[in-house]
Amino acid sequence: MTSPDPSLVSELTVKVANQAARYADFLKSGENDQAPVVAKQLSETRLELLGSTRDLHNIVQGPFDYVRDELAGHCNLIYLHAVYKFNLHKVVPLDGDISYQELARICKVEEDKLRRIIRFAITRRFFQEKREGYVSHTAESKVIISKPEMFDYVGTICEEMWPSAIQAVPAMIKWPGSEERKHSGSALANGSELAMFDILKDHPERAARFSRFMNMFSSAPFFRFDFLCDAYDWSNVTKMVDVGGGHGGQAIALAQKFTSLHCVVQDLAVIDTENEASERIPVELRSRVEFQGHNFFSEQPIKDADVYHFRWIFHDWSDKDCVAILRALIPALKPGAKVIISEGVIPRPGTVSRYVEGTMRVMDLVMMELNNGKERDMIQWKNLFETADERFSLEAVKKVEGSRLSYIIYNWTG
Numbered sequence: 250m251t252s253p254d255p256s257l258v259s260e261l262t263v264k265v266a267n268q269a270a271r272y273a274d275f276l277k278s279g280e281n282d283q284a285p286v287v288a289k290q291l292s293e294t295r296l297e298l299l300g301s302t303r304d305l306h307n308i309v310q311g312p313f314d315y316v317r318d319e320l321a322g323h324c325n326l327i328y329l330h331a332v333y334k335f336n337l338h339k340v341v342p343l344d345g346d347i348s349y350q351e352l353a354r355i356c357k358v359e360e361d362k363l364r365r366i367i368r369f370a371i372t373r374r375f376f377q378e379k380r381e382g383y384v385s386h387t388a389e390s391k392v393i394i395s396k397p398e399m400f401d402y403v404g405t406i407c408e409e410m411w412p413s414a415i416q417a418v419p420a421m422i423k424w425p426g427s428e429e430r431k432h433s434g435s436a437l438a439n440g441s442e443l444a445m446f447d448i449l450k451d452h453p454e455r456a457a458r459f460s461r462f463m464n465m466f467s468s469a470p471f472f473r474f475d476f477l478c479d480a481y482d483w484s485n486v487t488k489m490v491d492v493g494g495g496h497g498g499q500a501i502a503l504a505q506k507f508t509s510l511h512c513v514v515q516d517l518a519v520i521d522t523e524n525e526a527s528e529r530i531p532v533e534l535r536s537r538v539e540f541q542g543h544n545f546f547s548e549q550p551i552k553d554a555d556v557y558h559f560r561w562i563f564h565d566w567s568d569k570d571c572v573a574i575l576r577a578l579i580p581a582l583k584p585g586a587k588v589i590i591s592e593g594v595i596p597r598p599g600t601v602s603r604y605v606e607g608t609m610r611v612m613d614l615v616m617m618e619l620n621n622g623k624e625r626d627m628i629q630w631k632n633l634f635e636t637a638d639e640r641f642s643l644e645a646v647k648k649v650e651g652s653r654l655s656y657i658i659y660n661w662t663g
C-alpha cells in the first residue's frame with residue numbers, strides 16, 4: 250500500500266484549516282448580514298472547503314483504499330432503496346425511537362435483513378441507534394420527511410436511474426456510437442425498445458413521480474426558476490412558450506414578476522395531467538399561464554411567440570434528437586424570435602475545482618444512462634444550433650449570480 254506524501258497531507262491540512270476558519274467567519278457574519286455579497290462569499294468558501302476536505306480525505310485514504318471505498322459506495326443505494334420501499338422514514342418516529350422488531354413487524358419485512366441494512370445506513374449517518382436495538386432519526390434521515398417530493402427524489406434515483414446506470418456500459422457495448430435514445434441504459438434496464446420518456450408515458454405513476462422529483466431537484470437554491478427573470482429583458486415580451494416546462498414552475502416565476510407576460514407551458518400530456526399542473530398555478534396567474542400537451546418532436550403549434558424557452562430539455566437528448574427538436578420549432582418562429590436555453594455549460598477540463606466539475610459531470614452521466622443524452626460545453630452548444638439551421642444567431646450567453654445554469658440566447662434571423 251502506498252503511503253500518502255506527508256508534505257501533501259500537511260499542505261492540505263493547513264488549506265482546510267484556513268478555509269474552515271473563513272467559512273465559520275462568514276457563517277457568523279451571515280447571521281447579521283444577508284447581503285448578496287456575503288451570501289456569494291459564503292457559498293464560494295463552502296464549495297472550496299467541500300473540495301479541500303474531500304481532497305484531504307482522499308489523500309489520507311491512499312489510492313487503494315480510495316478505490317475500495319468508491320466501490321463500496323454502491324451499497325448506499327441498498328439502504329436508500331429500503332427506506333423508499335418500506336417507508337422506514339415514516340415508521341421511525343420523528344421523536345423517540347422504535348425497536349427493530351417493531352419496525353420489521355410494521356413494515357412486514359424480515360427483521361434480520363432490515364437490521365443489517367439499517368446498521369449499514371447508520372454508518373452513513375442515516376438513522377442512529379442511541380440505545381441498542383432501537384432506531385431513531387438523524388438530521389440526515391429527516392431530510393426525506395422534510396418535503397413530500399424528497400421521497401420521490403429517492404424513488405426516482407433508486408428505481409429509474411440506478412437500474413439504468415448499471416446498464417449504461419452494456420448499452421455502449423451493445424450499440425456502439427449510437428445516438429438513438431432507445432439505445433440507452435434505461436432501455437436495457439426496462440427491457441424495452443422505447444426511450445425513457447416514452448416508457449414513462451405508459452406508466453403514469455412513474456411519470457408523475459419523475460415530475461415531482463424534477464420539482465424537488467429544481468428547488469435547490471442554485472437552480473431557482475427566478476434566475477431566468479434576470480437573464481433576459483422580459484419587459485417587452487408578450488408571449489413566451491416554455492417547451493417541456495413540466496409542472497410550470499418556470500412560467501409561474503416569470504408571470505409573477507412580469508405582469509403582462511402570457512406563458513404557455515408545453516409538456517407531454519400524460520405528465521402534466523392538466524388538472525394536477527393547473528392546481529399548482531396561483532389563482533391570480535391562471536389567466537396568463539396555460540398548459541398544452543405537445544410533443545416537441547412535432548411541429549410547434551404556437552406560432553409567433555416572442556420567446557421559446559427550454560430548460561433542461563436538450564441535455565436529455567443526443568445531438569441528432571436536439572437538432573430534430575430545434576427544426577420542429579422553426580416553422581413557428583418569426584424573425585427576431587428568441588430561443589433561450591437554460592442549461593449547464595460544461596467548463597473546459599480542469600478550469601474549475603474537481604468538486605464543482607464533478608457535480609456537472611454527474612449530470613452528464615445521468616443523461617447518458619437515461620436517454621443517450623449529454624451535457625455540453627459551449628463549442629458543442631454552438632455546433633448544435635449551426636447544424637440545426639444557419640439562421641439561428643447566437644445573441645448572448647448570460648450568467649446570473651448564484652445560478653449554476655447558463656442562459657444561452659439565440660436570435661432567429663428568419
Ligand SMILES: C[S@@+](CC[C@H](N)C(=O)[O-])C[C@H]1O[C@@H](n2cnc3c(N)ncnc32)[C@H](O)[C@@H]1O
Pocket residue numbers: 446460463464467492493494495496515516517520543544545546559560561562565
Ligand atoms: C428534465 S425535465 C425538465 C422540466 C422543466 N423544464 C424543468 O426545468 O424543471 C424534461 C421535461 O421534458 C418533458 N418531455 C420529455 N419528452 C418530451 C416530448 N417529446 N415532448 C414534450 N415534453 C417532453 C418531460 O416530461 C419533462 O417534463
